[in-house]
Amino acid sequence: MKPTVHDIAAHAGVSLATVDRVLNGRAGVRPATREKVEAAIEALGFVRDVAAANLAKGRVYSFVFILPANDNSFMQALRAEVQAAAERGRRERMSLVMRDVPAFDIAALVAALDDAGRDRPDGVAFVAIDAPEVRAAADRLVEQGIAVVTLVSDLSGSRRVHFAGIDNIAAGRTAGTLLGRFLGGRPGPVLPLAGSLMVRDHRERLEGFGSVMAERFAARAILPVLEGRDDPVETGRLVQEALLAHPDLAGIYSAGAGNRGLIRALQAGGSGVRPVVIVHELTGATRDALAQDLIDGVLNQDAGHEVRSAIRVLKAETDRSAVVAAQERIRIDIFLKDNLP
Incomplete structure (x- = not known):
């Protein structure tokens, strides 16, 4: 049988409430007690079922995607993938909002990032313009405890947690x-x-x-x-x-x-x-x-893979869980006339 939180509590000699606080990264646990709980988790090989925990708590992830608004065919495909993810989100306990900004408009992107921060979502994904003002806005989100992922185009020197795009x-x-x-x-x-x-x-x-x-x-x-x-x-x-x-x-x-x-x-x-x-x-x-x-x-590059990768990473950051690096690597496909799908 898989170990449970009851097993952790018994092994560490603490209450279930203390185990819950450690698992969810909340304050109010003395360092020595936290170490005992973490040692019990490791000794028992406990793996947390995040989905079940979120379901039990009625947890809904809240994410914002900020995309450039133009008739760029790839960006339209990216937009369609985000919209599809938003529709699936209703079944996956996820609220996903998509916001548009004019393409290559630094001030508009900064304003959109700041607006997103005021709503306090769990995470924000956006197509970056590589500018100091944008970097500062992204870092302000991180300072609020909001996970940040760049999408398609990265942001130099920022504190974003992940880039969902090709090399x-x-x-x-x-x-x-x-x-x-x-x-x-x-x-x-x-x-x-x-x-x-x-x-x-x-x-x-x-x-x-x-x-x-x-x-x-x-x-x-x-x-x-x-x-x-x-x-x-x-x-x-x-x-x-x-x-x-x-x-x-x-x-x-x-x-x-x-x-x-x-x-x-x-x-x-x-x-x-x-x-x-x-x-x-x-x-x-x-x-x-x-x-x-x-x-x-x-x-x-696969727009759908990039959107799914961004969502997986944002969820993992929200849950403080790990991601599978190989799963998030976006492939570069080469098409000639002879191998069109």
Whole structure:
């Protein structure tokens, strides 16, 4: 039989109330007594059934997800996953609220984080803008005892407990290797695109990309990074201008979103040899572009896995329990025309 709280109390020679306070991390227990209870827990091999404990107490987790509001296809997919989690939450004793902020708006994100803190949820997950003001707002939540998880894009130097996203430097290096190999000996420069250098995921992808190009394809000219703010119209305009300014453009790496505009610019580019193109996120537009040979490769992250990971970590922090690190590792998928799901 599994040991119970009654067994712990008997082994440690304390009351059930004292065991409950230790298990829930509450004050009012002398250090020596706490050590006796913890020693009993270890000696008996007690593993707490957190779900049963929460059910018995009528506990409901309260989480806030803060997402950028734009028509970025990946962010729309992320939003749909959060909404689905919120609907499941009614059956899983979880209240999940989703709040929108304008994309790349530091002040709006700080205000949303502070507003969330005033509601005192158990945890907050958000897509970070890597700025000191945002870091300070996230740390204010932590100081209130609110668990913080960054989602998709991380926040340098913050006290967040977890980042639910891919290794973006590895993703950028992968993109560089693919692009360099696909280009072979074809001459011409390469254009890197970002949504915004204010977000860490785009910066890290470009850092990884630049490292591989310098290490393995050093003879290849790399043009200055263009920022399309994840907007299809702006991204399309920038790509059209680049194609006109550099008729020999050999490759494009899109580290952000706005790929519908990129694809339209490629379609309008005429009958010449198009650049080799590597982009992020398998969406309806990038899937069709792969199938039609308008682009060459897509690096993808699973939005559903990221949302589920964020929720698992927030629950674990709330319950003061451990997570399985391997379960929270977000995979980088590579899609070509030949292996589209």
